[in-house]
Amino acid sequence: MANIVAITSCPTGIAHTFMAASALEKTAQAQGHTIKVETQGSVGAKNQLTEEDIAAADLVIIAADTHVEMTRFAGKKVYETSTGEAVKNTAAVIERALAEASVQGGDAQQGSLADEVSAIKADRKASMGGPYKHLLTGVSYMLPMVVAGGLMIALSFMFGITAFEEEGTLAWALMEIGGGAAFHLMIAVLAGYISFSIADRAGLAPGLIGGMLATNLEAGFLGGIVAGFLAGYTTKLIIDNIRLPESLAGLMPVLVVPLLSSLVVGLLMIFVIGGPVGWLNAAMADFLQGLTGANVLLLGVIIGGMMAIDMGGPINKAAYTVSVGLLAEGISGPMAAAMAAGMTPPLGIALATFVARQKFNAAEREAGKAAGVLGLCFITEGAIPFAVKDPLRVIPSLMIGSAVAGALALGFGSTLAAPHGGIFVLAIPNAVGNLGMYAVSILAGTVVTAVALIVLKRPIEEVSAGSRATKAGATKAETA
Incomplete structure (x- = not known):
């Protein structure tokens, strides 16, 4: 042992x-x-x-x-x-x-x-990381900045949508904290910790510098990602290939590496990368803001389905990360769709276990209560135990319900200022745009998920009878 x-x-x-x-x-x-x-x-x-x-x-x-x-x-x-x-x-x-x-x-x-x-x-040779893991590291460090900044901005709107324009007021102070500080730093934090994930502490300085340049050059979320990977791999390349005499080796981490990596990243961001990535970032924002009608609903369906298909896995995290990035760019509709779609799988399961008790055993009915609490907190993973046990019936049900929730959230024009918090965020004034219809979106997705589960899942009695029949047939065959 x-x-x-x-x-x-x-x-x-x-x-x-x-x-x-x-x-x-x-x-x-x-x-x-x-x-x-x-x-x-x-x-x-x-x-x-x-x-x-x-x-x-x-x-x-x-x-x-x-x-x-x-x-x-x-x-x-x-x-x-x-x-x-x-x-x-x-x-x-x-x-x-x-x-x-x-x-x-x-x-x-x-x-x-x-x-x-x-x-x-x-450490890097032993690591199984990869670009996706580096990106998630950056996002994980950025998230608190997005949450704090978004909610500060939402709180400033409590005093009126334009109240922050009057300098010296509380609304102005809240906007300065949220938009002027937190949102201004978040891209730098994203890039810094992507680079940190690749090259450890040596990558932090060039990553932060590259990320701040992305913000200043209006290259946005995409620019921050590019700066982070550029800084990390540049730093790693310098560490792997530059050799100094043993007497000067102590200068590597405190002088040579940060100077050279920051210089390379900074010059490339200013003269090569910043402009094109900034244009691409603006084009993507304009495209998303210009979506109307069926295109908006389709985007909601895609985000919703991705949030439910693996409940916190790579596909879910991809949809969530993109939504967080768009939120950092001031586009808050996709974030609303992502959270609604992420809440409905465990909420729908909780409702199904309560309404159709005959299709769930005692342990599942008890787990359904916990899933409901997790769903209210926007913790999609509460659905995992049910999906693992019966994936062919549960996962399609969850995807259908989440697709409905995501499509309705975007279709109703709902917005969300914070990337997490579940039902607790809904209670903050102006954190959610079109709050009433957003609640309807979550409720509709929950009901659709529950109905799909109830239709697709077989009753416990039927499963047990089928199992007994199979065992009886096997016994008879052995006897014969």
Whole structure:
């Protein structure tokens, strides 16, 4: 039996982070292993692994969709996977970890800044990351800025849509905090932490600088993404290819790397990338704002279906990330569609378990109550246990309901100033545009999801009878 330590982390730091931790703990203990899981959630790390925990561990499991600092696991056997895989296939993840984990590179003791640069190289070779993971890391750090900024702007509108124009008033102050500070910084934070995910701390400065240039050049969300990847890979290239004498190696992380990477990124953003990406960003915004009629409904259907198909997985996160990016550009309709569509899967399941009790066993009916609470909080992952158990019936039902919710939200012209919060955001004045019809969109998606589930799912009695008939047939065949 193994002594396991683990870290779980998802982009929002809410649902998948803790669901993966719970699944790993329960399954590992059931298999006879000892385990301690550190959760890197939205409010910081909980149940933190100590140096003693790591030293005593036989195996380290990293179940994360964002960047995790790996230098403290130097010399340990490490296995990396996603939070979704840890939730859905926990036993298989542990088995693969025991069989396939590889020793993490880097020095356990870092005596100088030069040692830290060397460790970065080893960490990157051991990482299974990839562009999508780097992007989600940037988004996860940007989200609090978007939430705080959006709600500050919404609160300023409480005093009137143009009240912020009068300098020195509370409305003006709220707009300065939200729009002047938080929204002005969010692209820089996005780019900085994309670069950080690629090149660790050495990538942070050029990423932040590139992101701020994207904001100043009006290249927006797309420019921030480009700047982040450019900064990260430029930094990594410099670290991998520039060699200084040992006596000067300490200058690499504090002088050579930040200077050269920031210079390259800055010049490329100003003279090469900023203009074309800014044009593309503006063209996309104009296109989305110009959508009318059936095109708006189609966009809502696409966003809704993507939010429901894997309930917090890569497709869901892609739709959510795009919606957050558009919100940063001042286009808040897609965010409204994404949240409505993300709330309806667990809400629809909760309604179905209450209305059609004969189609769900006692455990499922109890889980339906929890799903309802998660749905109200915009935690789509509350639907995962039902989808895993009966995917061919549950997932299409969820997609239909979410498509309806997304289409209606956009069709009614609803908008949303914050990228998270669920029902709690609805209570903030002016956080939601066309609030009444937005509530109708969520309710309609919930009802459609529940009806589809009730129609597609077989009653418990029917399933049990079918199972008994199958067993009886098999017994008769054996006897014959």
